Amino acid sequence: MSGGAGTPVAELAGNPRTGEHGALSCGHPVAFSPAALERFEALLTRYPTKQAALLPTLWIAQEEFGWISREAVDYVASLLDLAPAFVWGVVTFYTMYNRAPVGKHLIQVCTSISCHLAGAEKVYHECRRKLGDLKPGETSLDGKYTVIEVECLAQCDKAPAVMVNGDDYERITLENLDSFLEKLK
Amino acid sequence: MAKVTVDGRTVEVPDGSNALEACRAAGVDVPHFCYHPRLSVVGQCRMCMVEVEGMPKIQASCTVPIRDGMVIHASSEKALAARNATMEFLLINHPLDCPICDQAGECKLQDNAFAAGLPVSRTSEPRRQFPGYDRTDIGPHVVADMTRCIQCTRCIRFCQEIAGTGELTFIERGGHTIVWTHEGRALDNEWSACAADVCPVGALTVKEFRFRKRVWWLEKASSVCDGCDVGCNVSIEHRDRVVHRYLPRVNPEVNDFWICDYGRFRAEGLNGQDFLRPVLRGASGERETNWGEALDSVKGAVDAALAEAGEGSVLALGSARLSTEESWLLARLFGETLKGRAELTVDDGELRRIRNPKARGSFEGFLKGREAAPNSRGAEAAGLVRAGKDSALEKLLAGGPAPRVLYVADAAFTYRVKDPEYVAALRRAPVLVVHARTRNALTDVADVVLPVASLAGKEGTFVNVQGRVQRFDVAIVPPPVVRTDLEVLLHLGRRWGAFDTRWTARDIFERMRGSVDGYAGLEWDAESIVGAPPSVSPAAAYDSLLAEPLSLPELVLPAAPAGGGAK
Ligand code: SF4
Ligand code: SF4
Ligand code: FES
Ligand code: FES
Numbered sequence: 124m125s126g127g128a129g130t131p132v133a134e135l136a137g138n139p140r141t142g143e144h145g146a147l148s149c150g151h152p153v154a155f156s157p158a159a160l161e162r163f164e165a166l167l168t169r170y171p172t173k174q175a176a177l178l179p180t181l182w183i184a185q186e187e188f189g190w191i192s193r194e195a196v197d198y199v200a201s202l203l204d205l206a207p208a209f210v211w212g213v214v215t216f217y218t219m220y221n222r223a224p225v226g227k228h229l230i231q232v233c234t235s236i237s238c239h240l241a242g243a244e245k246v247y248h249e250c251r252r253k254l255g256d257l258k259p260g261e262t263s264l265d266g267k268y269t270v271i272e273v274e275c276l277a278q279c280d281k282a283p284a285v286m287v288n289g290d291d292y293e294r295i296t297l298e299n300l301d302s303f304l305e306k307l308k
Numbered sequence: 309m310a311k312v313t314v315d316g317r318t319v320e321v322p323d324g325s326n327a328l329e330a331c332r333a334a335g336v337d338v339p340h341f342c343y344h345p346r347l348s349v350v351g352q353c354r355m356c357m358v359e360v361e362g363m364p365k366i367q368a369s370c371t372v373p374i375r376d377g378m379v380i381h382a383s384s385e386k387a388l389a390a391r392n393a394t395m396e397f398l399l400i401n402h403p404l405d406c407p408i409c410d411q412a413g414e415c416k417l418q419d420n421a422f423a424a425g426l427p428v429s430r431t432s433e434p435r436r437q438f439p440g441y442d443r444t445d446i447g448p449h450v451v452a453d454m455t456r457c458i459q460c461t462r463c464i465r466f467c468q469e470i471a472g473t474g475e476l477t478f479i480e481r482g483g484h485t486i487v488w489t490h491e492g493r494a495l496d497n498e499w500s501a502c503a504a505d506v507c508p509v510g511a512l513t514v515k516e517f518r519f520r521k522r523v524w525w526l527e528k529a530s531s532v533c534d535g536c537d538v539g540c541n542v543s544i545e546h547r548d549r550v551v552h553r554y555l556p557r558v559n560p561e562v563n564d565f566w567i568c569d570y571g572r573f574r575a576e577g578l579n580g581q582d583f584l585r586p587v588l589r590g591a592s593g594e595r596e597t598n599w600g601e602a603l604d605s606v607k608g609a610v611d612a613a614l615a616e617a618g619e620g621s622v623l624a625l626g627s628a629r630l631s632t633e634e635s636w637l638l639a640r641l642f643g644e645t646l647k648g649r650a651e652l653t654v655d656d657g658e659l660r661r662i663r664n665p666k667a668r669g670s671f672e673g674f675l676k677g678r679e680a681a682p683n684s685r686g687a688e689a690a691g692l693v694r695a696g697k698d699s700a701l702e703k704l705l706a707g708g709p710a711p712r713v714l715y716v717a718d719a720a721f722t723y724r725v726k727d728p729e730y731v732a733a734l735r736r737a738p739v740l741v742v743h744a745r746t747r748n749a750l751t752d753v754a755d756v757v758l759p760v761a762s763l764a765g766k767e768g769t770f771v772n773v774q775g776r777v778q779r780f781d782v783a784i785v786p787p788p789v790v791r792t793d794l795e796v797l798l799h800l801g802r803r804w805g806a807f808d809t810r811w812t813a814r815d816i817f818e819r820m821r822g823s824v825d826g827y828a829g830l831e832w833d834a835e836s837i838v839g840a841p842p843s844v845s846p847a848a849a850y851d852s853l854l855a856e857p858l859s860l861p862e863l864v865l866p867a868a869p870a871g872g873g874a875k
Contacts, residue, residue: 143440144479145491193491206474208490215479 146211147223149192155202159187163202173203177213181220190221218273226262226269228307231286232295234272237279246283246295247272253304268307310376315383327369327380328356336382339391339420341508342460343370346565346665347469353460355398355420357390358382366390395424401436401483402509403455404429411510413523417458441486447475447495449515449569450504454486457511463487463503470566470663473497487511498661501573502566505556516573517553521545528842529783530557532770534629534763535571536660536677537684539772542567543842544575544764544783551578551764551783559839562675562776563662570660582747583759585789590755599791599799602756606715607803609739609755610646613712622648623700623711623737627718628679630793631768632686632777633816636824637797637807638717639691645806648711649700652692655680655722677773680723686771689825710736717793719744719751743793760793761786768794768813769837777830779837 155163162183170176180203184195191214200207214220221229232238232247247270251257254268262269278284281293287307295303309320312327314334321330326349331338341353351371358369361379366386381387399421406412438454446452464476464487475495479488489495495503504512526545533540533554540563542554554575556567586602588595613621624642626635635652642650657680664675688694695701704710714737724730731749734740741756751757765786769779786792791799794813801807814832821827830837 144486144488148491196490206468206477206490208475208477208488208493209468211490212477212479216481 144215146191146193146196146214149188149194151194153188153192153194153198155183155187155198159183174205177203177205177210178217181210181214185220190224223260224262227267228269228287230268230270230307231273231276232270233274233276233278233282233284233286235275235279237275238283241282241294242296243283245297246285246300249297249300250304253300310374310378312374312377313379315381321374323374325374327358327360327367327372327374327378330374330378331358331369331380331382338369338382339395339416339423340370341416341420341458342462344462344465344506344565347462347465347506350461350465353398353458354394355391357394358387359384392424392426395421395426396430398458399429400431400433402458403435405456409456409510410513410518411456411507415510416508436483438486441488445494445515446489446512447500449501449573450495451513451515451518452487452495453511453513454488456509457485457487458509459485459487460508461487462506462508463512466503466506467495467497470502471497471499472663476503498568498570499566499663501569502556505565514553516576521547521552526552527783529764529781530839530842531763531780531783532682532772532778533567533571533574534682534770535568535574535680536657537628537679537682537773538563538660538662538675538677539682539770539776539778540567540571540662541778541839542571542575544578545842546764546783549784549787551575555842557840557842560664561666562664562772562774562778562839564664566662568660568662570658578762578764580746581759581762581787581790583744583751583757583790584787586759587757588755589757599789602758603796603800603803606713606741606756606800609713609741613739614646617712619647620649620700621712622646622715623704623713624648624650624715624717625701625721626650626652626687626692627721628652628654628681628684628687629718629721629763630683630687631766631780631813632683632690632771632820632824632827633768633813634717634793634797635683635687635692636690636816636820637794637801641797641801641804641806642715643691645801645804648713650692651695651699651701652684652687653695653701653722654684655724657681675773679773682772683770685773685775685826686769686777686824689771689827690820691824704736705730705733707733710738713737713739713741716740716742716750716754717797719748719754719757720746725750743796745790758796759790760796761790765790766792766794766813769817771826775826777826777837778839779832 163180166176166179180199184199185191188195196210197207200210232243234243234247251270255263257263257270260271276284276286278291278293283295285292285295310323311318312321312330314331314336317334319334321333328338328340328343338356338358340356342350349370351368354368356369357366359381360367360372406418412418436455441454443453467476468474475489475493476487478485501514504514525547527547529544531542531544533542541557541559543557544551545553545555554572556563556565558565585596586599588597588602610622622642624638626638639650642648656678660677661674663673665673700711714734719742725748731753735753740754742751742754743758743760744751745760745762764783767780767782769777771777798807798809798811802809817832
């Protein structure tokens with residue numbers, strides 16, 4: 124009988140297709156640094172089961188590797204004794220895990236209702252245009268910027284709100300967009 | 309036990325049941341998709357809505373544990389409206405390609421939609437499409453079409469909880485959700501086709517069976533898989549003398565709802581038949597003949613051997629693939645009437661396992677088979693002697709005295725017939741007679757080849773690894789001149805006055821009751837040996853199971869490949 128779970132698909136007749144919903148490969152095995160491993164061990168003590176620690180472990184992985192690659196999924200799965208498919212299912216459920224490499228600055232423009240009313244849509248498009256006609260989610264050629272649209276950042280009183288990596292920026296309008304982008308450089 | 313009232317009818321159900329099971333026990337069939345008696349309850353599909361007195365909102369019945377005195381309204385207007393709404397939601401994005409869908413006829417969505425009686429759709433919007441994820445192999449035996457998936461997660465839970473391999477998962481969310489594997493992996497485990505069995509719709513289908521036959525044309529017969537000594541209950545599904553597939557036949561004591569892929573795809577092997585007439589081989593070459601001449605020549609050879617070499621000059625080799633009835637005839641005829649020996653040898657097979665929460669032993673939760681044939685226990689009980697040291701077979705193989713006549717009742721009794729030396733050793737017997745369906749190295753050198761039917765053409769009983777006697781029935785009538793092993797032995801035995809050719813497997817079964825271990829007191833028709841009847845699909849066999857809520861096996865997920873890394 125052929126294979127078993129985890130048979131590399133290239134070895135099977137009739138491979139499952141890979142496509143837009145699949146995990147990208149980073150091309151090499153990955154592993155946590157000693158510091159990250161320490162954080163991970165500390166994490167485990169706070170959860171009743173290993174599976175329960177999946178989300179924060181994925182955060183550590185994202186901080187370590189910048190994005191969640193196929194190899195990162197396998198690695199996290201092995202750390203937590205989970206099936207890689209289960210981990211990948213969780214990664215794809217949430218929007219804040221990056222499934223592809225992102226630029227140094229991940230510019231997340233809120234376009235939910237308050238920000239939308241305050242003109243966030245235009246800011247979003249203009250921001251992408253200024254950084255080199257980026258498509259949604261695309262990374263600029265110099266690898267510095269990725270612009271995506273996100274839902275409410277809980278900064279509605281300071282709309283339009285933008286988040287760059289972990290930091291909040293408030294009232295980003297067409298008028299101050301240039302100086303905002305200038306500051307990021 | 310708790311008393312529950314469903315639509316005015318009060319029934320007693322075991323503690324730990326849920327409202328959906330209580331409804332079914334009361335004879336009210338609540339439509340459902342995600343509930344499965346052997347999988348954890350997730351309340352995923354929202355199809356099973358009922359009203360429960362004392363609960364303000366309508367409830368998904370599979371998620372409601374019953375209480376003593378609970379009153380359920382399963383067919384109230386509110387319940388029906390909720391279910392119809394769910395159905396309409398499910399159909400909004402369903403492609404409705406039943407005419408080209410291989411699940412049609414055994415599709416829960418089709419059945420439930422039909423039962424709901426909502427003939428007209430209120431939507432005309434285009435349906436969801438998943439280019440690249442439709443009509444695509446997801447594993448060696450399963451084809452996936454995600455446009456048809458209704459997100460019930462049965463397949464995912466099957467892989468996590470029953471197979472324990474966890475290949476499948478939901479990817480993305482909301483209207484974009486698909487079931488898929490982690491990138492680059494296949495849905496490939498020992499039971500992968502069962503994931504297609506549990507899929508209520510045509511989202512997962514079995515590659516080997518796709519488009520072979522519309523399911524409503526199939527005829528079904530109860531049988532038992534002969535792949536190993538677990539003896540999984542299967543339904544042979546056939547049409548016009550062609551076997552098209554096996555489906556598991558639900559038997560909570562043995563294979564539960566499952567069969568392994570190895571066993572399942574043995575079905576195709578039942579269709580081959582190389583020998584359509586008896587063959588005689590002699591100095592003047594090989595020729596086909598009729599049964600009278602073939603059996604007379606066997607009798608002549610045996611009589612000559614007995615006259616010249618006396619008792620013990622005839623050796624019969626049985627097989628763990630023969631039914632106990634056939635083994636009994638073989639042992640009677642050769643062991644007693646002809647004063648020879650009737651022996652048996654069994655191959656060790658690969659380990660086969662079937663998840664069964666009732667199975668005990670070193671590998672908790674699985675029933676395991678280690679022999680490559682189904683019935684060594686029955687054959688031994690019927691009087692065949694397991695070949696060991698000092699057996700006539702071992703002596704023959706070791707170059708010792710050869711029997712004058714070697715009668716092999718199953719030409720494929722061991723994989724070792726592929727070995728020319730082994731065949732040469734058997735051929736040392738001056739006369740070699742074999743029963744055979746397909747050609748192999750042994751039939752190529754035999755003096756007499758007697759053409760016999762496959763498992764699908766026979767009836768009888770096997771004794772599995774648990775010592776359980778299980779009956780299998782005839783599915784297809786063998787080709788005109790081909791006979792079953794049983795008929796061949798009866799007609800041969802009659803030549804010495806040993807048997808009556810009118811005996812059926814049932815007659816022999818009844819004769820064996822007095823003398824064969826494990827058969828005392830058994831009834832041919834008893835449910836315990838017949839198992840459940842073949843059903844439309846494994847999903848339709850719930851009812852027999854409601855009496856016994858089962859604790860689910862612990863969730864076992866495999867460790868990911870250490871260190872990750874793309875392969
Ligand atoms: S593929 Fe079938 S079993 Fe799996 S979630 Fe979809 S409908 Fe359910
Ligand atoms: S476990 Fe054995 S009896 Fe069951 S299906 Fe597989 S081969 Fe057949
Ligand atoms: S709507 Fe943009 S922060 Fe809430
Ligand atoms: S069967 Fe109850 S929610 Fe699916």
